[in-house]
Amino acid sequence: MRSKLLSLTMALLRNSDGLGIRPTTPWGRRILFGSLAVGIPAYIYATVSLVQLMYDSLLVLDQTGVLISWGLAAASLLLLLISVVHVVSSFYFSVDVENLLYLPVRPWEIVGAKFLNTLAYQYFLTTLILLPVLGVYGAKSGFSLLYVLYSLVVILLIPILPLAVGSVLVIGIMRYANVSRYKDLVKTVAGVLAIFAVFVLSALLQRFGDEITMEQLEELIAVGNNSLIAITNRMFPTAAWAANALLQPDLGHGLVNLLVFAAISLVSFGLLLWFGERLYLRGVIGLTETGSRRLSPALDLTSAAVQHRPLNTYLLTELRLLFRTPVYFLNCVLMNLVWPVIAVIAGMAGDESINLAAEWLRNEAGPGMLLSSSLALLTFLNGTNAITPTAISREGSSFFIKKYIPMDVRHQLTAKVLSGFLLGCTALVGLLLLAIGFLELSPALAASLVVLGWLPAALTSYFGLLIDLFNPKLQWDSEQRAVKQNMNVLYTMAASAMVSAAVGYGGYRLAWGLLPTALAAGGFYVGLTALCAFLVYTKGAAAFHSLEG
Amino acid sequence: MLELTGLHKTYGKSVKAVDDLDLTVNKGEIFGFIGPNGAGKTTTIKMITGIINPDSGSIKVNGISLNADPLGAKQQIGFVPDTPSMFLRLKGIEYLNFMGDMYSVSTADRQARIEHLAKEFDLTRVLADPIQSYSHGMRQKIIVIGVLLHQPPVWIMDEPMTGLDPRSSFTLKQMMREHADLGNTVFFSTHVLEVAEKLCTRVAIINKGRILFCGGMESMREHFRTHASLENIFLELTSDAE
Ligand SMILES: Nc1ncnc2c1ncn2[C@@H]1O[C@H](COP(=O)(O)OP(=O)(O)O)[C@@H](O)[C@H]1O
Ligand SMILES: [Mg+2]
Numbered sequence: 001m002r003s004k005l006l007s008l009t010m011a012l013l014r015n016s017d018g019l020g021i022r023p024t025t026p027w028g029r030r031i032l033f034g035s036l037a038v039g040i041p042a043y044i045y046a047t048v049s050l051v052q053l054m055y056d057s058l059l060v061l062d063q064t065g066v067l068i069s070w071g072l073a074a075a076s077l078l079l080l081l082i083s084v085v086h087v088v089s090s091f092y093f094s095v096d097v098e099n100l101l102y103l104p105v106r107p108w109e110i111v112g113a114k115f116l117n118t119l120a121y122q123y124f125l126t127t128l129i130l131l132p133v134l135g136v137y138g139a140k141s142g143f144s145l146l147y148v149l150y151s152l153v154v155i156l157l158i159p160i161l162p163l164a165v166g167s168v169l170v171i172g173i174m175r176y177a178n179v180s181r182y183k184d185l186v187k188t189v190a191g192v193l194a195i196f197a198v199f200v201l202s203a204l205l206q207r208f209g210d211e212i213t214m215e216q217l218e219e220l221i222a223v224g225n226n227s228l229i230a231i232t233n234r235m236f237p238t239a240a241w242a243a244n245a246l247l248q249p250d251l252g253h254g255l256v257n258l259l260v261f262a263a264i265s266l267v268s269f270g271l272l273l274w275f276g277e278r279l280y281l282r283g284v285i286g287l288t289e290t291g292s293r294r295l296s297p298a299l300d301l302t303s304a305a306v307q308h309r310p311l312n313t314y315l316l317t318e319l320r321l322l323f324r325t326p327v328y329f330l331n332c333v334l335m336n337l338v339w340p341v342i343a344v345i346a347g348m349a350g351d352e353s354i355n356l357a358a359e360w361l362r363n364e365a366g367p368g369m370l371l372s373s374s375l376a377l378l379t380f381l382n383g384t385n386a387i388t389p390t391a392i393s394r395e396g397s398s399f400f401i402k403k404y405i406p407m408d409v410r411h412q413l414t415a416k417v418l419s420g421f422l423l424g425c426t427a428l429v430g431l432l433l434l435a436i437g438f439l440e441l442s443p444a445l446a447a448s449l450v451v452l453g454w455l456p457a458a459l460t461s462y463f464g465l466l467i468d469l470f471n472p473k474l475q476w477d478s479e480q481r482a483v484k485q486n487m488n489v490l491y492t493m494a495a496s497a498m499v500s501a502a503v504g505y506g507g508y509r510l511a512w513g514l515l516p517t518a519l520a521a522g523g524f525y526v527g528l529t530a531l532c533a534f535l536v537y538t539k540g541a542a543a544f545h546s547l548e549g
Numbered sequence: 550m551l552e553l554t555g556l557h558k559t560y561g562k563s564v565k566a567v568d569d570l571d572l573t574v575n576k577g578e579i580f581g582f583i584g585p586n587g588a589g590k591t592t593t594i595k596m597i598t599g600i601i602n603p604d605s606g607s608i609k610v611n612g613i614s615l616n617a618d619p620l621g622a623k624q625q626i627g628f629v630p631d632t633p634s635m636f637l638r639l640k641g642i643e644y645l646n647f648m649g650d651m652y653s654v655s656t657a658d659r660q661a662r663i664e665h666l667a668k669e670f671d672l673t674r675v676l677a678d679p680i681q682s683y684s685h686g687m688r689q690k691i692i693v694i695g696v697l698l699h700q701p702p703v704w705i706m707d708e709p710m711t712g713l714d715p716r717s718s719f720t721l722k723q724m725m726r727e728h729a730d731l732g733n734t735v736f737f738s739t740h741v742l743e744v745a746e747k748l749c750t751r752v753a754i755i756n757k758g759r760i761l762f763c764g765g766m767e768s769m770r771e772h773f774r775t776h777a778s779l780e781n782i783f784l785e786l787t788s789d790a791e
Contacts, residue, residue: 299676301660304642305649313650317639324638398635404598405651406623548601 004105008113013120015096027543028471031491039494047132055140064137065226069243071133072158073235078129079122079159080236083166084194085330086118089480091167092174092284093327096478101284111276115167115269121485122159130155134246146249150258154242157265161238164268168275170194174283188326192334238264310407314415321394322387322419328394331483332386336423339381340430367445368517372507374431374449375521376500379456381427383496388420388464389488392472392544396482399474399547409541413469417461417536424457448518455525459499462532464492469540472547499528550576550734551597551703556606558592558758566592568758570606574736574751576702579729581745582738584755585785590738591631593755594707597736598628611702611734624652627701631708633688637681641672641691644680645698652699659698666694669720685712693721697728704728706737710744722748742786756782 051067058064091097091114100110134151141147177190220227226247233240241261248254322328395402402412432449435441441449467488476482483489503524507517551574558567567589574580584590595601597608599619608615608622615622636644642663649659667673670690680688689712696704704725710718725748729735739745745752746766753763761779762772773783 299642299673301664304676305646305656305660305663307654307656307659308646308650310650310653313647317643317647320643321638397632400595400600400630401635403600404623404626404628406620407651408620546602 005109005112009116012117051132051136062224063228065247066228068246069229072239075129076162076236076239080162083163087167087170088191094478107280108273108277111280150249160265161268164272171279175279188329191330318419327479336426339427367514368512376504380500382424382457382460383493385424386489388461389492390483391416392468393482409544410537420461421457428453459529466536469543550611552609554607557604578750579735581749581752588755589758625702627696627704629706641676648695649698654698703734
């Protein structure tokens with residue numbers, strides 16, 4: 001029995017493409033090595049200095065333990081959130097699920113194997129988050145052998161419970177979502193619901209913290225001796241045992257805490273298997289078929305079959321696939337639609353911090369700086385738009401179609417850019433709503449935002465497509481692999497963050513008036529966008545031509 | 550009309566998939582491209598349709614060079630690939646409109662042809678359904694309809710009979726006949742000799758990237774009889790009628 005679980009896990013692991021960073025083209029290799037060479041030292045430098053700063057400030061209050069407690073709790077919360085998305089894709093939308101269903105294995109064995117696979121991926125993330133925290137704390141407080149040992153055990157254990165909770169949540173929701181004819185739609189909604197549920201869950205967890213008054217807080221701080229842990233531990237209750245073990249790495253109290261934490265993690269895994277055995281199959285069976293076919297009403301061809309311009313049809317088809325494929329919708333579309341909603345909710349809630357921000361903006365920052373920082377914000381938000389960085393990758397094994405149709409490659413690329421651009425502009429709409437509706441910005445500023453605000457979306461869309469043209473990920477067997485674990489999304493995000501930082505910092509240092517800022521920023525964005533567009537239509541089109549899928 | 554001269558394609562460094570291939574297919578012909586699995590049929594077809602680029606050699610479609618005027622050449626072609634799992638998230642009618650727009654088919658022509666072809670293949674009822682809900686054979690058929698919308702002067706199919714039931718297979722063969730009789734070129738590949746019999750005007754036998762024979766069905770049988778060394782190939786092509 002156990003060997004079945006293990007061999008299934010190994011088979012799935014072998015069949016996966018690791019972190020998805022294996023480059024497929026010489027260009028991909030260059031981009032990857034370049035980013036790693038810059039990215040890893042930059043990441044280590046940034047995180048270590050940030051954690052050191054936090055440690056030093058906490059040291060003054062005699063609250064350094066908060067670092068560990070908060071780090072573990074925050075990591076657990078983040079892992080919980082990521083788990084839900086991972087589980088939805090890997091337990092339900094992955095093509096290999098179909099091949100597993102007719103194997104002579106129990107549902108719990110499939111769930112277990114899938115769980116362990118997802119876990120393996122999460123260890124990478126866990127290490128990335130926790131290593132700086134545990135490392136700096138260890139170094140500052142003097143390493144002991146037990147501390148290092150306990151750290152290793154904690155890193156191994158910490159993703160288990162969030163992933164188990166996330167899995168149970170998703171398995172439960174999917175059991176009831178897998179009902180109707182509109183499976184894709186329901187699945188998408190279920191995915192959104194699961195993410196939402198996690199938000200609610202984490203909000204509930206933190207509510208415990210709210211009951212503490214300012215006075216109590218001051219008292220706690222005054223006590224020193226890591227007393228604040230009482231609060232941070234509540235962020236994710238089970239992480240407290242792990243934190244206690246690391247703060248007292250001895251064979252008494254510390255070991256007991258570590259053992260309790262291990263027991264809880266393992267029990268949660270066991271509970272998941274029990275749960276999966278009962279509910280998984282009913283959620284997954286029939287998921288890949290589109291439900292029973294209804295008798296469609298006879299199609300009226302006079303309205304249903306009409307000629308349109310190729311570019312429009314191509315764009316419409318791109319958008320249809322983005323909205324209809326659950327994994328694409330969750331990963332590429334949803335993020336874009338979230339921004340305006342957040343902006344409106346934040347504005348309507350009349351949040352104190354927004355009012356303060358508005359006040360500060362009106363008084364302190366000149367309109368030029370407001371414009372540059374708005375553009376910087378838009379660039380950053382648009383950088384998270386995963387549509388064009390996966391536009392070629394998403395074609396997968398169907399890429400060949402785009403090579404035999406008689407449509408100019410450059411027009412095809414334009415349609416792909418437009419698909420990202422149109423959805424990217426929702427971020428602009430969100431910001432404008434917030435800016436005009438709630439921050440009461442001057443008409444001149446609002447007007448220059450309207451004129452210039454779409455440029456970041458154009459820039460990031462062209463840039464994302466450029467990257468994907470040179471480093472597409474076409475060999476995949478399930479849609480999630482095309483968009484998740486696709487490094488091109490990260491590259492685009494990183495590049496946009498850099499442009500965003502440059503614009504924000506430049507605007508702050510120069511502190512020009514509105515018109516000079518608008519002219520300079522406009523020139524900057526138009527120039528960069530034109531460069532990317534030029535590269536897309538020349539080098540990118542050539543790369544498209546030589547791609548053989 | 551299809552003119553292939555000196556085509557070469559090597560995958561990686563060593564796999565010679567197509568090796569110095571010359572072939573001319575005339576207007577009005579149904580041409581069978583026959584060879585065992587791995588012979589290089591799909592590779593050849595992918596080069597003709599512009600999906601992959603030949604290492605050397607030239608391709609002309611109705612006199613238009615694929616290299617010099619790729620869009621013009623592609624416009625001449627209707628291509629049915631060997632896998633019917635495409636456009637699964639589109640509805641049948643959406644896929645047909647996509648193809649119609651790509652090949653600039655006017656609204657009037659489009660409506661008439663969809664109506665006719667869908668009836669012929671018995672798909673009228675399901676045009677509003679997602680292709681994902683179609684069976685293998687239905688997917689194959691909707692793709693054929695999409696390809697025929699622009700009445701391609703050169704109709705290319707990669708293993709088109711695989712997965713079709715006898716009735717649909719019969720309908721498809723009939724369509725190929727009609728299409729060729731209108732003066733168009735029909736070119737299809739198969740790994741089953743039987744499929745080509747009766748239907749084809751001429752055939753070519755390909756193995757390991759090289760053409761072993763090109764000519765009419767009768768002379769092909771004669772050729773196999775007189776060349777004992779080809780017996781193995783012949784057995785491979787006739788053993789598993791699919
Ligand atoms: N993308 C590819 N990469 C490497 N080798 C390939 C690729 N596609 C086909 N081949 C090889 O080229 C040869 C011809 O394949 P193919 O044209 O698909 O044959 P057929 O369609 O006649 O069955 C085979 O040996 C096959 O293994
Ligand atoms: Mg083939």
